[in-house]
Amino acid sequence: MKKDDQEITLLNSDIASNDNLKKNNFKTTNINILLNRVRLDKKRAFKKRIVFSFFLAALISSLTIYFII
Known part of the structure; x- marks a missing residue:
């Protein structure tokens, strides 16, 4: 049996780590x-x-040659 709280915590930590990577990843x-x-x-x-x-x-x-000749 899975705990619902554990799954939510893992998802939240993934989102938080992705946000930190985006903030710290400067071009x-x-x-x-x-x-x-x-x-x-x-x-x-x-x-x-x-x-x-x-x-x-x-x-x-070419213009000077044309007008001279």
Whole structure:
């Protein structure tokens, strides 16, 4: 025979331990991951600037050649 009180106590303790785990489990991120993300973002931004500058220079040079000739 099972005791009803014991089953309720076990359920309550499980819920209490889950609440404690949720409260104590803070999201932490490794600083190296953050730094790598910043480096990758800088590289992407630099590549975008290079591509944009190349297309802008090509457009300007093609327009000058078109109007000169």
